[in-house]
Amino acid sequence: MLEAFLTSTIAMATPILLSALGELIVERSGVLNIGIEGAMLVGAFFGITAAYFSGSIALGLIAACAAAVALNALLAVLVVNLAVNQVVAGTAIDILALGLTGVFYRRFFGQTGSAFTITPMRNIALGPLARIPLAGPALFNQSALVYVAIALVPVVAIIISRTRYGLELRAAGERPEAADALGLGVYRIRWQALMIAGVLSGLAGAYLTMAYTNTFIEGISAGRGYVALSVVIVGRWNAWGIAAASILFGGAMALQFGLQAVGTAIPYQFFLALPYVMTVVVLAFMGGQADAPSALGEPYVRS
Amino acid sequence: MLSRRCYELMTARVSALYSGAASQFAAAVRPLAALLIAAAIISIVLIALGASPLAVFADLWRGAFGNWLATTDTMVKAMPLVFTGLAIAIAFQGAMWNIGADGQLVVGAIVAGAIGPALHGWPHPIAIAVMFAAGAVGGALWGGIAGILRARRQVNEIICTIMLNFVAAQMLSWMVHGPLMEPSRAFPQSVVIAQDAQLAFYFEPSRLNFGMILAVVLAVGCYIGLFHSALGFEVRALGRNRRASAFFGLPIGRLTVGVMALSGALSGIGGAVQVSAITHRLFETMSPGWGYEAIAVALVARLNPLAIVPSAILFGALDNGSQAMQRAHGVSPELVYIIQGMVIIILVAFDAVAARGLRPTLFGFGGSAAASSDLAAEAGDA
Numbered sequence: 001m002l003e004a005f006l007t008s009t010i011a012m013a014t015p016i017l018l019s020a021l022g023e024l025i026v027e028r029s030g031v032l033n034i035g036i037e038g039a040m041l042v043g044a045f046f047g048i049t050a051a052y053f054s055g056s057i058a059l060g061l062i063a064a065c066a067a068a069v070a071l072n073a074l075l076a077v078l079v080v081n082l083a084v085n086q087v088v089a090g091t092a093i094d095i096l097a098l099g100l101t102g103v104f105y106r107r108f109f110g111q112t113g114s115a116f117t118i119t120p121m122r123n124i125a126l127g128p129l130a131r132i133p134l135a136g137p138a139l140f141n142q143s144a145l146v147y148v149a150i151a152l153v154p155v156v157a158i159i160i161s162r163t164r165y166g167l168e169l170r171a172a173g174e175r176p177e178a179a180d181a182l183g184l185g186v187y188r189i190r191w192q193a194l195m196i197a198g199v200l201s202g203l204a205g206a207y208l209t210m211a212y213t214n215t216f217i218e219g220i221s222a223g224r225g226y227v228a229l230s231v232v233i234v235g236r237w238n239a240w241g242i243a244a245a246s247i248l249f250g251g252a253m254a255l256q257f258g259l260q261a262v263g264t265a266i267p268y269q270f271f272l273a274l275p276y277v278m279t280v281v282v283l284a285f286m287g288g289q290a291d292a293p294s295a296l297g298e299p300y301v302r303s
Numbered sequence: 304m305l306s307r308r309c310y311e312l313m314t315a316r317v318s319a320l321y322s323g324a325a326s327q328f329a330a331a332v333r334p335l336a337a338l339l340i341a342a343a344i345i346s347i348v349l350i351a352l353g354a355s356p357l358a359v360f361a362d363l364w365r366g367a368f369g370n371w372l373a374t375t376d377t378m379v380k381a382m383p384l385v386f387t388g389l390a391i392a393i394a395f396q397g398a399m400w401n402i403g404a405d406g407q408l409v410v411g412a413i414v415a416g417a418i419g420p421a422l423h424g425w426p427h428p429i430a431i432a433v434m435f436a437a438g439a440v441g442g443a444l445w446g447g448i449a450g451i452l453r454a455r456r457q458v459n460e461i462i463c464t465i466m467l468n469f470v471a472a473q474m475l476s477w478m479v480h481g482p483l484m485e486p487s488r489a490f491p492q493s494v495v496i497a498q499d500a501q502l503a504f505y506f507e508p509s510r511l512n513f514g515m516i517l518a519v520v521l522a523v524g525c526y527i528g529l530f531h532s533a534l535g536f537e538v539r540a541l542g543r544n545r546r547a548s549a550f551f552g553l554p555i556g557r558l559t560v561g562v563m564a565l566s567g568a569l570s571g572i573g574g575a576v577q578v579s580a581i582t583h584r585l586f587e588t589m590s591p592g593w594g595y596e597a598i599a600v601a602l603v604a605r606l607n608p609l610a611i612v613p614s615a616i617l618f619g620a621l622d623n624g625s626q627a628m629q630r631a632h633g634v635s636p637e638l639v640y641i642i643q644g645m646v647i648i649i650l651v652a653f654d655a656v657a658a659r660g661l662r663p664t665l666f667g668f669g670g671s672a673a674a675s676s677d678l679a680a681e682a683g684d685a
Contacts, residue, residue: 034402034461078648082655087400087461089651091598096644102637107352218637226465233459267481273473276466280452283463287456 006138008257010146011212013250015040015204017149020228020235020242021156022200027232028160029193030173030186030295034090035075036201037225038097039068043205045101048216049108051118060118061206068202069195071097076194080187083299094225102218120214121145143211145203150243152200157239169193173293176300186300201225223276230279236291252278333657334603337650338617341642348641354632366627367620373627375509379581381612381619383408383590385518386573387597388604388611389525390446394566396529396606398542401563403449403464404570405594406471407442411571413471413478414441415578416585419496430499434579435517435572442571443564445471450563454556460563468594479585493585502580514576518612521569525608538562570594592640596622599643602650618643 019040026033033039046067051060071093078089109116121143129140139150160166171179172189180186204224209216227249234248235241256271346356367377387404394401401407415438422430445467452458476491478484483493504513529535541548541558549555577589600618604610625639 032461074648078652078655082652084651084655087402088598088602088647091402091595092644092647092651094644095595095599095640096648099637099640099642099644103348103352103635103641106635106637223465223469226462230462230466233462267477269473269477269480272476273470276469276473279466280448280458280463280470283458284452284456287458 003134003137005251005254005257006135007142008254009247009251010138010142011250012253013246014142014146014149015207015212015224016228016231016249017243017246018145018152018204018207019197019201019225020231020246021149021152021239022197022204023228023232024156024235024237024239024242025160025169026190026193026197027237027296028166028169028173028293029190030176030293030298030300031079031190031194032086032090032297033072033075033194033197034087034229035071035093035097036090036197036228037221037223038090038094039071039198039201040205040208040225040228041094041097041101041219041221042067042071043202044209044220045105045205045216047202047206048118048209048214049104051210052116057121057210060210061203064206064210065199065202068205069198072194072198072201076191079299080190080194083301086297086299098219101216105216105218116216117214118210121211143207145207145211148203153239153243160239170293172300173295176295176298180300180302187302190300204228227275227279230283233292234279234282234286237293238291249275249278331605333653334605334614334646334650337603337646337653340649341645344645345638345642348638349634352634354634359628359632359634362631363621363624363628365624367624369627372509373623375506375511377616377620377623378515379510379512379619380622381615382514382518382580383573383577383593384597384600384615384618385515385522385612386576387570387593388600388615389518389522389608390442390566390569390573391597391601392604392606392608392611393525393529393538393569394562395601396542397538397558397562398545399450399453399559399562399566400461401446401449401464401566402461402598403446403467403594404566404597405590405592406464406468407445407567407570408574408577408594409468409471409475409589410445410574411438411440411442411568412574412578412585412589413475414438414571415575416493416496417478417483419500419578419583420494422497422500425497425499427499427503430497431502431579434496434500435575438571438573438575438578439568440571442574443568445571446567447560447564449567450560453563454559475585475589476587479587483585485584491587495584496578500579501583502576510581512580514580517572517576518615521572522608522612525569525611529608570597591622596643599647602647 019036023033023036043064047060047064050063051057054060075089075093078084079086123141123143124147126140130136132140160169168179168184168189171184172186176186179189205221208220213220231242231245231249234245235243252275255274256268259266259271342360349356349359366373368374387408390404390407391401415434418437419434422433425433449460449463449467452463453460479491479493485492485494502512502514505511529538537553537558541553541555545555574589578585582589596618600611600614603617604614621639621642625636628634629636
C-alpha cells in the first residue's frame with residue numbers, strides 16, 4: 001500500500017522534475033518559459049509516435065527531444081532575438097503545441113483517435129537495492145528516465161553553482177547588460193539554456209507516454225509543465241529544492257490513486273484538483289519572488 | 304492622478320516615438336497581415352495533409368457566413384470570446400498576465416448555474432440580472448484570488464491563474480457529478496435553470512441573443528473606462544511601468560486586485576450568459592478553451608476593447624467554420640489551435656521587427672507603442 005504510493009509518487013514526480021530542472025536553467029538565464037507545457041506535450045506525442053512506427057524506444061526518445069528542442073528554438077527566436085513578451089509568446093507556443101499534436105494524432109491514428117500502445121520502456125531493477133522494503137521498488141526498480149532525472153539533480157546543482165557555464169548563466173539572468181559588456185553573449189547563453197530545456201522537456205514528455213501510460217491522449221501533459229513552473233518557484237531556483245518540491249507535488253498527484261484504492265467518500269475531483277490547489281497555497285505561504293533571478297521575464301536587447 | 308511631470312519621467316524615452324497617423328495605421332494593419340501569413344502557412348500544412356487549401360477555406364467561409372443561420376451561429380460562438388477577450392485586454396493593459404479567463408468563466412457559469420434553478424417565478428429581467436450578477440461575482444472571486452495573492456504575497460499571477468483554471472475545471476466536474484447533478488442522475492449535467500432565468504430575447508430563428516448586445520455594451524464601457532477615465536489611465540500607467548507608478552503614489556495593491564477582479568467578472572459574466580442563453584444547465588465541459596483563445600482575440604484587437612468585438616467575431620467564425628471544414632474534408636478541429644497560436648506568434652514577431660530599436664513596451668517592442676503615445680498626450684493635457 002505505502003510501497004505502491006511511494007512508487008507512484010516517484011513516477012508522478014519524474015516528468016515534473018525533468019522539466020523543472022530544464023526550466024531552472026532557463027530561468028537562471030533570465031527567461032520565463034511558459035511554453036514548457038507545449039514542449040512537454042510535443043515530446044510526449046512525437047516520442048511515442050516515432051517509437052510506434054519505428055519500433056525503437058531510442059528513436060522515440062530522440063524524436064521526443066528533437067520535437068521539444070524545435071519548439072523551444074521557435075520560442076528562442078521570439079523571446080531572445082525579437083525580445084517579445086515572454087508570457088504571450090510562451091502561451092502561444094502552448095496553444096500551437098496543442099494544435100500540432102491534435103492534428104497529427106488524428107492524421108496518424110484516425111479521426112476517432114483509436115487508442116494505440118507501444119511496448120513501454122522496461123523498468124531496470126538495480127539488483128538487491130530494489131528489494132529494500134518500501135523504498136526499494138520506488139527508487140531502484142524504475143525506468144531509466146527516473147534514474148536520469150535523479151542523477152541530474154546534483155549535476156544541475158553543480159553546473160549552476162560551480163562551473164564557468166553556470167556563472168555565465170547566472171550573469172545573463174541577473175545583470176544581462178553587465179554580462180554583455182563582458183562579452184559573454186546574453187543571446188547565446190539564453191539560446192543554449194532553451195535548447196537544454198528542450199531536451200529535458202522532451203524527455204519529460206517521453207516519460208509520460210513511453211514509460212508511464214504507453215499511449216497518447218490529447219493534452220496528456222495536463223498542466224504538468226505549469227506545475228513544473230511552480231516547482232521552480234517553490235524550490236527557490238535551486239536544484240535540490242526543486243527535487244524536494246517535485247516529490248511533494250508527485251505525492252499530491254499520487255494521492256488520488258492511493259485514496260481511491262482505499263475508497264473514501266471524498267469525490268475524486270478533489271484529489272485531481274489537489275496538486276493545483278497545493279501549488280496556489282504553497283506559493284501563497286512562501287510568498288515573494290525575492291530569490292528569483294533579477295532579470296527574469298525581462299526581454300534583453302543589446303544596445 | 305498622475306501629474307504631467309511624473310508621466311514625462313515615466314515615458315521620457317518614448318516621447319518622440321510612434322506619433323502620427325501613419326504608424327498607427329501600420330499598427331492596425333499588422334494583425335491582418337499576420338492573419339494572411341497564418342493562412343499561407345496553414346495552406347502548406349493542408350497540402351501536406353493532402354487537402355486542397357482553396358476548398359478548405361471555401362468551406363470554412365461557408366460554414367461561418369454561408370447563410371443566416373451560419374452567420375448568427377458565428378456570432379453566438381463569438382459571444383464568449385468578447386467577454387473573455389475584454390477580460391484579457393483589461394488585465395494586459397495593466398500588465399496583469401491573467402491566463403485564467405477560462406477558470407473565471409467556468410466559476411461564473413457554476414455560480415449562475417447553481418442559482419438559476421432557484422429563480423422560479425421571478426420577473427424575467429430581474430432573474431436575468433441576478434444570473435449575470437452571479438456570474439460576475441463568481442468570476443471576480445476567482446480573478447480576485449490571484450489579484451490578492453499578487454498584491455499581498457507577490458505570488459506570480461501567471462502561475463496562479465493557470466492553476467486556478469485546473470481547479471475550476473475539477474470544481475465544475477464535481478458540481479455536475481455531485482451537488483448540482485440532475486435528479487435522475489442519468490448524465491453528468493446539472494438541473495435545468497428556471498424558465499424565468501433563461502434568456503428570452505432571441506433574434507429568431509437563430510440562437511443569437513441579447514447576450515451579444517450586452518457584450519457590445521460592455522466593450523464600449525471598457526473602452527470609455529480604459530481610455531477616458533482617471534482610473535483607466537492609472538491602470539495603463541501601471542501596465543507601462545509598475546515601479547514608477549508606485550513611486551508616484553498610485554495605489555498599486557488596490558489597482559492590482561481591482562483589475563484582476565474586474566477581469567474575472569467580465570469572464571464570469573460570459574459564463575453566466577452561456578448558461579442563461581445557450582446551455583440552460585451546466586455540463587462537464589463548459590468552455591472549449593475560450594480563455595486561452597481570448598489571448599489571441601485581445602492581441603489581434605491590440606488590447607482595444609472596441610476592436611475586441613470584430614476580433615472575437617473573426618475567431619468565432621474560425622471556430623464555427625472549422626466544424627463545417629471538418630465534416631467536408633476530415634481536417635481535425637485542432638487545426639484552429641494551430642491558427643490561434645500562429646496568429647499570436649506572427650503578430651508579436653511583426654511588432655518586434657516593425658519597431659526594432661524602439662523602447663521596450665508591453666509586448667516587447669512597440670507592440671502597443673501607439674497606445675503609449677496616446678498616454679503621453681493625455682498626460683500632457685492633464
